Amino acid sequence: MSRLVLIDGSSYLFRAFHALPPLTNAAGEPTGALFGVVNMLRSTLKDKPDYVAFVLDASGPTFRDAMYPQYKANRPPMPEELRAQVQPMRQIVEALGFPLLCVEGVEADDVIGTLAVQAAQQGMDVTISTGDKDFAQLVRPGIALINTMSGSRMDSVETVMEKFGVRPDQIVDFLALMGDTVDNVPGVEKCGPKTAAKWLGEYGTLDAIMAGADGIKGKIGENLRAALPRLPLNRDLVTIKTDVALEGGPDTLAMRERHVEQLRELYARYGFHQALKELDGGAAPAGVAETEPGRARGTGRVSAPSSRATEAVDPALSAPGEYETILEPAQLLAWIARLQAADEFAFDSETNSLDPMQADLVGLSFSVEPGKAAYLPLAHDYPGAPAQLDRRLTLQQLAPLFADAGKKKLGQHGKYDLHVLRRHGVDVHGYRDDTMLESFVLNSGSGRHDMDSLAKRCLGYETIKYEQVAGKGAKQIPFSQVALDDATRYAAEDADITLRLHRVQAPRLAAEAGLEQVYRDIEMPLVPVLASIEANGVSVDVDELRRQSADLSKRMLAAQQQATELAGRSFNLDSPKQLQALLFDELKLPVLVKTPTGQPSTNEEALEAIADQHELPRVILEYRGLAKLRSTYTDKLPDMVNAQTGRVHTSYHQAGAATGRLSSTDPNLQNIPIRTDDGRRIRRAFIAPPGRKLVACDYSQIELRIMAHLSEDPGLVRAFESGADVHKATAAEVFGRKLEDVTGNERRAAKAINFGLMYGMSAFGLARQLGIARGEAQDYIALYFSRYPGVRDFMERTRQQARERGYVETVFGRRLYLEYINQGTQAQRAGAERAAINAPMQGTAADIIKRAMISVDAWLADHRERALMILQVHDELVFEVDADFVPTLLDQATGLMSAAAQLSVPLVVDSGVGQNWDEAH
């Protein structure tokens, strides 16, 4: 059988250029790529093929350019050092006797594809020599692929599968999904070989993937759906043609005569000593560097990919704005006049940090009319930056405007800006509207509430992303170094879009009186309260935390040594994956719990379940507990202490939880341990400074009380009115005991039922929680509902309302829309029902404590020197108080908290006082 070798010359040239060090010959001419190609050609010759072709791209456009004008548009021009090697390469190729093909209007890939298929049909044995993975689509009986640079060979379905995880006939789909940056063919964002192969494994073909795109979850699913329209084109672009018209067939490609003298000359000129020696009859090992190292070559610049246009919902609101940069005093005065005259103005600040307690103010932007905005740069500092208005003086000029409560201001997540301005000497009053909170109150559950998302969702407007002006990752520059025109486009847009969003959302709120009230009476007044809590911060005993870290480390090490001994080898205790292999594969312990993805779980429940069969699980549990405390708390909290204030300042996210709860980050101070002794010790590090005390006030059983109120169940209401321990009272009711006869176990069961019900728990869940049979759990629940029929009715009512209206609401009218209550899978609907039951209770509790915070803060306004509100933990407020002021604060705080809502049961507030947070409980 005759053999044909088709060499992808362009691919080798590029790859050799980039893979090999920048070599030069004695005359300084670049030779690196040439050297690589020559080595490849010589190794091809050793196989003595009957037919061979060295194929190069021609210069002109091809059918792919017609199909997709941006094809290869990103490609930088060929570097000069490489261009210089093309002509010598052609000379060497021809001197060696290789037929050289370069067909105008057809890419080398398609020439190779066509010849390969023709030859295979004629019964030839074809080898394509290339560094380009795209050719894997041509592998079939009679056509193999080799890459002489990596030495790999693909000649069967199996070898392609091994390399890419897909069959040769799937390669085109595979490439279409991934796209090709070099050729400027965008695929699915974040979809690389692994993801593409995974999908093709599941769905088989690109068409099937596209049809099933809605079923793919997560970020990557979104990316896939966004890329859908262009995938068929991608497929066409990456498909190698096998039917182009060529002048000669494979049988015209016999090796030509070799021109030894020309070769000798060329090898000598470029310093290929080994090749030269070989030419004269000596055997030469390949792959040894034959030229002297030369100077480094320059790198080509890659231009940025073009941004994609998005369609507008409303042309007026999604049109680009006209923005101005304020650099002159006269401009500033004109804008101040405009702001003064406006009914309400939007503003935004630009800074050097995401941390509002550290951020340095770089500029401010303003807008009073949609589409018109100005950026006032105050601290841009880069070579060639224009002179800017003096920051201190300018802020002084603006301060009266910000301080005037009568001048209404609007922002997006303005709490951040309030912090920054306050830290630069500007107090803001009259912060009247916030587009993030408008969106949150209008529909807390649907999507994010950041400005980029809102602009897109509400206005169909695609904002300039921070990364576009400041870069990201290692290349990110501080905003102060962003060029003024970029900064203006970005910053002024923020103010402009904020105003536009308000124009859209305010009428929507006004149309719903209940929501308007939640927004106006709860969320907006809370903004400055949260800002003040965050600014206050909490004092942390760093030395205490360090001591605890050291102690935990010691005990972790002991547990680790013990674990290594028990396992008989060392392993990473922090890795669930390694743990799983050890426990269930090596030690053959039974798998009793699985993770949601079906893997054997190593969580606490799973380890407890096998703790009686081996000593190791117990030791792992010990280690886990210690590691959690150290890594999350005792090691990290000291790093969070603010250098200027010496305190820890959390951030509360007001639009964080769909139910209306706050959440806390950087650090999260709402999940400091309390249940175990080791964990609780961490609370001792949250301290009051000398002369002060920490006071903690928490609502007693607030969610259960709300359940009593909402259900109006006489039994439950009575239990709370009597002031009894509600879990004990429940146990007495459910188990038919006198209050004093209730056992500890019965109380525990009753407590589990009480909590479980609020979360929509089933008999299955309760059984698991209590470690009892499912039937028994069902009996408990039935008994519970017979004693508290109002609760059962309330829950059914709530489900019903959710299904009919699509949302549930709190006592104060806050809504939670439930997308899946009437659609989706059974599991999704069941989940939505549980959320529907829980949200009115959790949400009402959130409303109540927010109202309390507002009224307590109002009272505290006159006592700022004596007491500070410093933490909120869902049902608890923590204060730092002068020791002699404690009684006054206790009286006021508990009183105002109790009075924050009038329910049909009393709102009881417990409190404690201590030198640290642990003592205050």
Add this chain to the structure above:
DNA sequence: AAGTCGACGTAC
């Protein structure tokens, strides 16, 4: 190097 996901565990 950076982003994402899953597993795990802390709080209420």
Add this chain to the structure above:
DNA sequence: GACGTACGTCGACTTC
């Protein structure tokens, strides 16, 4: 499939 709402850390994996 089975208990609601959050956030942080870690390892593993993937992309760039």
